[in-house]
Amino acid sequence: xxxxxxxxxxxxxTLIDDRFARCAFFCFYxxxxxxxxxxxxNFKNATEGVGPQVVEFLAGKGISAVYAxxxxxKAQKILDKLNIRTTITGKKQTIQQIINQLDN
Amino acid sequence: xxxxxxxxxxxxxxxxxxTGLFHIITRYLKYNVxxxxxxxxEPDCHIxxxxxxxxxxxxxxxxxxxxxxxCTFCGKCKSVCAYNAIIMLPPAGYIxxxxxxxxxxxxxxxxxxxxxxxxxxKSVGKITHYDYYVQDEFIExxxxxxxxxxxxxxxxxxxxxxxxxxxxxxxxPGTSCPVIATASKADYVIMVTEPTPFGLYDLKLMADTVxxxxxxxxxxxxxxxxxxxxxxxxxxxxxxxxxxxxxFKREYAEAYSKGMIPADSDxxxxxxxxxxxxxxxxxxxx
Ligand code: SF4
Ligand code: SF4
Numbered sequence: 001x002x003x004x005x006x007x008x009x010x011x012x013x014t015l016i017d018d019r020f021a022r023c024a025f026f027c028f029y030x031x032x033x034x035x036x037x038x039x040x041x042n043f044k045n046a047t048e049g050v051g052p053q054v055v056e057f058l059a060g061k062g063i064s065a066v067y068a069x070x071x072x073x074k075a076q077k078i079l080d081k082l083n084i085r086t087t088i089t090g091k092k093q094t095i096q097q098i099i100n101q102l103d104n
Numbered sequence: 105x106x107x108x109x110x111x112x113x114x115x116x117x118x119x120x121x122x123t124g125l126f127h128i129i130t131r132y133l134k135y136n137v138x139x140x141x142x143x144x145x146e147p148d149c150h151i152x153x154x155x156x157x158x159x160x161x162x163x164x165x166x167x168x169x170x171x172x173x174x175c176t177f178c179g180k181c182k183s184v185c186a187y188n189a190i191i192m193l194p195p196a197g198y199i200x201x202x203x204x205x206x207x208x209x210x211x212x213x214x215x216x217x218x219x220x221x222x223x224x225x226k227s228v229g230k231i232t233h234y235d236y237y238v239q240d241e242f243i244e245x246x247x248x249x250x251x252x253x254x255x256x257x258x259x260x261x262x263x264x265x266x267x268x269x270x271x272x273x274x275x276x277p278g279t280s281c282p283v284i285a286t287a288s289k290a291d292y293v294i295m296v297t298e299p300t301p302f303g304l305y306d307l308k309l310m311a312d313t314v315x316x317x318x319x320x321x322x323x324x325x326x327x328x329x330x331x332x333x334x335x336x337x338x339x340x341x342x343x344x345x346x347x348x349x350x351x352f353k354r355e356y357a358e359a360y361s362k363g364m365i366p367a368d369s370d371x372x373x374x375x376x377x378x379x380x381x382x383x384x385x386x387x388x389x390x
Binding site: 046055060074078082 | 187188189191192193196198200202204205
């Protein structure tokens, strides 16, 4: 499965971005192939309804799980409807740490 | 002439100024006047303006609902929606209108070739007309709890105003969309502030917004008497007219706390309010 993690930069050793829908980058981690990809979040500065648009974008990319420290209610509702599993992680974790957790 | 009464945040005396002006004009001056409470999230003019209810109108919005069985996922509705309110994922067989983002414009309904969209009418607020000294003089907009369409209720409230005379609009506090929805419909914007650092900070933001809207504007200083020089410096530098200064007096505070209008019994305050009105309409025919 592919997991999406909001990230503050496009490097593995940076902290997870606290703002799920308004994060700077998304890290896509493929748990089977171990493939890591960073994608710029183009919705970051949208004025309204960022949450739902980001979820639509992620779902379109074939994401089946989200790891984030916080998810807004609007985004959460659609994630649930699309059966995308959300895991709330602690803040102050690096992308690498989350990937390690996923690998275990 | 539409006059918006604004303030950077609640509690600076915006409602005091709106209701004071309204009361003084209707009781002592010859102009026709109407007061609109556009602070629809927490309308509070009614506390001071004890008027009798005349009639009530619902404010509704038509929210579209998509029947997934009939939908072919052609995407026409989504591409026409200016508010990005439609989320569509064909592989997941998912399409839905996000209610909070939908403005009820009806465009999606119009373009759907499959007639897969129908509308549900939903209440977002209500508008109440009250009789004060004159019929329909006071109009209050009130948004339903939990509704996200504040600006919609504000616009509708302003639509209920008459054509002539002075229309006073008690605006929501702040500088975001709801204030702009009110101030952009005004011919004149009164900014209420107090002589404190917070008052000045909020005033700067407000003055920027009003200038960007290109509206004539002036300032009312509430609880004046405390010498906070930076406020006066800012006003002078920016050449914003001071329409009036309401002094701080214990009698006023007591009257407000009882829901009374102190200008009614206090000649000095009455003169201040008359001065504010005169400065605004000076040279204008109503
Ligand atoms: S009614 Fe208008 S705003 Fe609402 S979903 Fe349809 S097109 Fe979008
Ligand atoms: S326009 Fe109608 S058929 Fe096309 S995607 Fe929208 S709801 Fe479905």
